[in-house]
Amino acid sequence: MELQTKDLYNPSMADIVAVEELTETEKRFEIQLPGDTALKHKPGQFVEVSIFGFGEAPISICSSPTKRSTTFDLTIRKTGRLTDKIHLLTAGSKVGIRGPFGNGFNASDFEGKDILFIAGGIGLAPLKSMIDYTIDKRDDFKRIIIVYGTKKPSEILFPSEIKKWQERDDVEFYMTVDHADADWKGNVGVITTLIPPLKLDEENTVAAVVGPPVMYKFTAMALKAKRLPDKNIFMSLERRMKCGVGKCGHCQINNSYVCQDGPVYNYLRVKELEEAI
C-alpha cells in the first residue's frame, strides 16, 4: 500500500483580522485562514503559530467552532521571543498557522451533565472554546458552572464575556483573585477556595480544568473532597511542542505525546502519568 506522506511543517499564511487588548500582557487575535478555509477545530485543540525569523509555538484556540466557521480566536500572552513579536502585530498582518492539533474536549463526555469549568489565569483561554461551545448548544448540557481565578484584578481576561456569563440565569459564575487591589469587591484567595462551597451532584458533574502547572494537583484534591469521580475530571496540560504532530518528542509525558493524546486528559490517565502534574 502506498503511504500518503505529508509536508507536515508548512504553515498556511493566515490573516489577522482583528486584535483586542485584554490585559497588559494578553491580546486576543482573530485569525482567518487563506481562502476563507474553515479551521474545523474542536474546543480544546491548539494550532502552531509562527512568524518567520521568530519561530513557532503552540497556542490554544479560544473560540468555539459553533457560531463562526471562517475565523477563530487566539489569546496570546507575551512571554518570549515569538509572542513578544505577535503582540506588535495589527489587523492586516499575516501569521503562519498549522493545525488544528491535539484531541480537544469530547462533547459526548459532557452532554447531559452538569459542567464545572475551572480556569486559572490564562487557562481561561483554552477553556473558553468549550465554555462558548456549551453555551451555544445550551440544551445539550445541564448546569454550567464557571470558576475562575487570577493573580490580580488587572489580569482578568474576557471582561465582556464574563459580564454576559454573569447576567445569564443558566450560567453560574464564580471568581476570585489571589491579591486584591483597592477597587476589588469580590472574593480574595486561591482558586481552590471556591470549590468547597459549591453544591454539586457529584455523579452527574463533569469538570474541565485548565491553569498553570501548580494548580492541577490542588484542584484535583479539592474535587476529590467533593467526591467527584476521577473519570469525571478532565485536564488540559501544557508542554513545549516543536512539531505538533508527534515527532519532535518535546511534549512527551511518560509514554504519552501531549500533541497527540492530549492536551486534554482524563484524570484517570493523568494519575497514570507520573510526570504529568
Place this chain on the structure above:
Amino acid sequence: MHLKNPLTLQNKGYVFFDSETMKTFISFLMNQAELIAAHKKGESSYVFRAAENVDEVILDYPRTIQPLKKFFLPPRETLLNFNLEENDFDVPDMETKKRIFFGVHSYELQAIHILDYNFKRGNPESNYLKKREESLFIGISYTPDEYHFGKSVGLEIEKTEGMCLYIEPMEAGYYMFVVDDNGLKLLTEFSSETVALKTETIKPQPKEFQKKIKYHYNRLPQVFDKVYDSSVWKKVSEKCVGCGTCNLLCPTCYCFDVRDEIELDTINGKRERFWDGCMLNTFAEAAGGENFRDKLHNRTRHRLFRKFKYITEHSGELSCVGCGRCTSFCPANISIIDIINNLIEEVSLNS
C-alpha cells in the same frame, strides 16, 4: 507482552568473491548509485559517507560515530526558506535519490526499521520518508567488541531483514549471500550473466558477544514495568554529566528542535531542525519556564524507558538495537548494559 521474533540469515544462496572482485564490485556499485560506506575518520574513528575511492571503503569496523539515521534525518535540516519582506516561504527540494548503503551492520538496519515505524506512525512525515525511498542496503557481519550487545536485544549479527545482500568475510575473500531479488539483480548486472548461487551450508566462525544482558530480551518489558522508582536512576546520574551524546548518537533517537535563523541582510532566513535529546537541560522546558524533567535521573529514566517500554508498548519491538554507541562514546563511561543489569538485579532481589 511477547516481542516480535526477528528473522535471521534469510537467504537464497551465495557466491564467493575474492578481495579483488569485491573491489571491482564496489566500483560497479559506485557507478550505479551514490554508494554510502564506512570510512576512517581521525585516529581511530569511522563515519558513513559517500565513497569516492574504492580503497578508502572500510569493511571491517566496530561502529561509526553517527548512525545511518543521518542520511534520512540529517543532523541539521532546512524545513523552510523564508523571506521576511514578502512574509513568504518555500520548501527546499526533497529529491529522492538512489543510494546504496554498503557494508552496514544488522543493528543499523533494525534501527532504520524502528525510525520508519516512528515516522510513518500517526502523521507520516515526508521529509524523512522521501529520503528513505530508493535505498538499498548491503549488510556485512561484524566482530563484536566490548560494547556491542545485539544478541541481548534479540538481534543476531546475521539478521538480514531489510538487506538485499549480506557479506560474510572469510580468510580468502567474502561470501556474498543473496537476501532478496534486488540483491540478485545487482549481482546479475555485475557479472552480466546468470549467477549460479551455491546453497550448500557453510559455517562461518561463530562470533560471541562479550557483553550480555542477564535476562532474555523478551523479559525486558516486564523488568521496565517494575523499575520506575528504582534507585538505579539516581546512582547513574551521579556519574552522568548530561552532555546528550547518548541521545544524539543513538540510531533510534529521533527527537529534534526547530529554530529560525536569519541572514545578515535580515531579510532572508531559514527554519531548521536539529537533532535534540531528552538528556539535555532544557528539553522538557515549557513556555512559562517550568522544566518538567529538570533532574538528570529523571532524564536518564526517560531515555531508557523510551528504548525499552514507551515505544515498545505499541511497536512490539525494543527501540535499543545493541550497537553500543551510547556506551562507547559516553565521556563518563556509563554503560547501558550495566544500567539494565542493575535494574534486573534490583527486580530479582525484590521479587
Place this chain on the structure above:
Amino acid sequence: MSKPKVAFFDFTSCEGCQLNKLNFENDLLDMLKLVDIVEFREAMDDTADEYDIAFIEGSISSPTCVERIHDIRRRTKILVALGQCAVSGGINAMKNDQPSDWVREEVYGDDKYLFPSLPAMPVRAVVKVDYEVRGCPMSAPEYLHVLKSLVLGRKPEIFDHAVCVECKLKENECVLDKGMFCLGPVTRAGCDALCPSFGQYCTGCRGPVSNINKNGTIEMLKAHGFSVTEAMKRMKLFNTNDMEKSISWGNR
C-alpha cells in the same frame, strides 16, 4: 527603520573580543549596513551620549570600572556582555582565588597602593545585563546571532547544552577518546565546537552548562587520568567565579 546606535566598551580584558569583530571580513561590511557604530575605541575616535545597544567587553575589577559601567547602563537601552571576562570574570577571575594583597604586590610592586583593585567580577554582578555572548574570545557566530536578533527586535536564542552536542552534530572524533583532556561535556555550546573540530580540546572558555554536575565532571576527568587538583584547576581557568561556591556572584 532607523539603524540602531551601537557602541563598544572595554573593561578589564585583552580586548581580543573587540579585535575579533574587525576580523569578520565580508560579514563586517554587511554588519555595518545594519547598525550605526557610534563608539568603538579600537576602530574610531567618535563618542556619543546615548545608545540602543552597548556591547561590554572585560570584567569589572576596579572602583573606576564600577562607576563607568553604571554610567553606560544609564545611557543604553540594551546592554550585552561580550566575551567570557564580561560574562563570568573570565581569566581575570583567577586572581579571586589568591589573597588580594599578594596579587597587587605581584602586579604593581611597591606602587600597589596607587591602584585600588576589586575581585574580577562579571558585568552582571554590577548592572543588569540583557544578553551575553560567551567565549574567550567571544564566539563569532553567537555574536552575529545576537546582533541580527537585536536588530530584528527578537530575543536571541542562546543554548544551555554542552559542546558535545555540537561535536556530535558535526561527527567529530571524540577528543577524550584520543586520550586528551576535554571540558566539552559540561561547557556551553554556541561555538560550533570550534576547538574539537580542529583536533584541540575544549578549555571550557564558554563557561559551564547551567546545572553542571560538578562531582560527575571531576569523576569523569579522573576516569580519563586527570587528578582532582588538575581537574579543578582546568575547570577554573576561565570560570573561577562559577566553580567557587564561596564567590556568590558566580551563581544564577
